[in-house]
Amino acid sequence: MNWEDDKLDRKAEAEYLVKYINRKYEASDATSLSINLNAEWGQGKTFFLRNLRRDLSEQGYPTVYYDAWRNDFSNEALVSFISEISDELAKALDANPKIKEKIHTFKEKGKQIIKSSVPILLSALVKHLLRTDDLSGLIPEDEDKPDSNQSDSTSDFSDTVSKLTTSAATSMLEQHKESQKSIGEFTEALKELVKELGKGDGKLKDKKLPIYILVDELDRCRPTFAIELLEAIKHLFGVHGVVFLVATNTSELQASVKAVYGGEFSAKAYLRRFFDIEYSFRKPSRKEFCRQVISDIEFGDNVNSYEPNGQDDFESILDMFWRFCDYFNLGLRDIEQLSISLEACIYTAEDKVELPLLLFLLILKQQEFGDYYERFKQQGGKLVLENFFKENSFNNTIFLQTKERYHKAHTYHNSKIAIKDVLSVYFHNLGRANGDNFFFSSSSFSIQERIVENLRSELMRSNSKDRNKRLIFYKYFEMVQHAGQFSEID
Incomplete structure (x- = not known):
């Protein structure tokens, strides 16, 4: 039974919020909607999302529940996020071959998105200074390698840095272009999935838009994981027909942002970039x-x-x-x-x-x-x-x-x-x-x-x-x- 033991009357808030979201979706053709569900610790955010998921699924809305904290063990937030969304959508839309094909394409395009890593230059410089590794493998074959018999170590180091800088810059530019291409293809695959779902053909006639993606426990994650996930939601899933509900203790999430960018950083303004609106739970007596x-x-x-x-x-x-x-x-x-x-x-x-x-x-x-x-x-x-x-x-x-x-x-x-x-x-x-x-x-x-x-x-x-x-x-x-x-x- 849904909403059993609803001691804080969260069901009424869920019904109100869903009514608002659905009307807003019907009234606008804007991109995806991202809502920050703000509540302090102990006010039933997880209880709310899990029961909301059951309600939405029973009403025919494809719904994904993503426990960010449970996936925090992964070093790649985007990998676990796309994988779980794909798997959950496949379960929710176990229907015709076209939908399965669209979900498969969506997942494959997600895999192609190249993640930024620790800059090669930084890694190389540390190794050179500590003399812990050979740098030759980091320099392209057509570059002149430093003379191993050169007596002036300062000149050797400067020459190496110059060549590495050129190599790293070229590599990063190419990576950026490839990433932009993959992101565009990923977003397009998501649009196609939403479009196919909107047709309501065959077994999909009882399915409705928008797609709801419920993200829980984000404020409990490592700061870098939380920020990476927010960036993904903002830049990869901006598609009309997709709604994000992200439950957080906003003050704790702001603390995570400050942990990465520094105590003087305006975490509040930064988070505004990721959410269209914020909904605060009614505080219980x-x-x-x-x-x-x-x-x-x-x-x-x-x-x-x-x-x-x-x-x-x-x-x-x-x-x-x-x-x-x-x-x-x-x-x-x-x-x-x-x-x-x-x-x-x-x-x-x-x-x-x-x-x-x-x-x-x-x-x-x-x-x-x-x-x-x-x-x-x-x-x-x-x-x-x-x-x-x-x-x-x-x-x-x-x-x-x-x-x-x-x-x-x-x-x-x-x-x-x-x-x-x-x-x-x-x-x-x-x-x-x-x-x-x-x-x-x-x-x-x-x-x-x-x-x-x-x-x-x-x-x-x-x-x-x-x-x-x-x-x-x-x-x-x-x-x-x-x-x-x-x-x-x-």
Whole structure:
């Protein structure tokens, strides 16, 4: 099923984008259309392209999905690009002999395009200076070779350079002419393929134009590979009836360009040469993104989340997770890292974990709030917590949702409680060895009552020999320390 688990509502954006592209294709006879799909890391670019490919294929549009990063092992970006496009088009258009012939011609013309290599002059000069190789093979037979008995090495070197320069210049001019001819033939072969496809004859009657080529993970590639691929798209595939959708994190792609051309180079202006327009994905809300990153974690019954419905189900856990992320104003990368660490803790915990306490310690460790993590670990208690909130400001408009129970009554109504007040229940009781002496500041909130009850029960369950006033907190610092060693791969 297409677009299953579409947590960021990308299907609606795909439908809108395809409608725009098809109308633009019908309304204009311009050359190919290249669109940069811009989105930050973690916003579903790969999910979008893979589902879009299935949709387009089902609608009859010849579609190619090219994973640039998967082909980055190749030293020749163009070789892998043309090869994969040819193979994918052959699968998508498995029809009459004419189409197969056009695809074959397209592929063969691509092979003829001569790639630029390291200049022969540079290679030769290095070898000569290091005396590592004989230069005679690099000079045409009709050129006078340097006198091997010549005593003046400077004169010998100058003579060699002069002859090599002439040879290299001639070779490069001939190569350029041949390349231009091959490029023209390649482009013409692509036009013929599009023209044949547009006829809609026989088995092709259900096929439509334009051809969609979806390029993914370009910003993760080596800078030279990424630039070579962009150059190919611009100069080789400029044919009406071909649409490129290139998904990138544009800021990362700009960094790749700067890595090749230098930090002062205007990467933004350079990239404008390759794309006709840019489409930026709608940024997900923090809650949407939180749902995406923790949806695959199997929480089971290993969590005390203290949510209003009194059940530690996924929605309750999600609600607390995103409220903590909102409160501490975490970015998308920070949220992803937090989800990885949380998963590690949940999967390795021997008992139910106190979600508010665990999230706080994970965020504290991850965000490096000075030395507060170590201070909590070594000292703990009310004073450290109060100083922490005095020295740091957070989003105080964010509250945890709970149910308030009036004292000595059994009626409840929905209410809210500040995150720092929930945390205070843990840290105010950190120094209390006897569970009977546990307390909380306000008796009207059931969330605090339940936390205290769980803390007391856990302390009572511990072996009498091991019981001490901070036993239940030690395991959290240990879990957080281990979990912090995991991280996402960029």
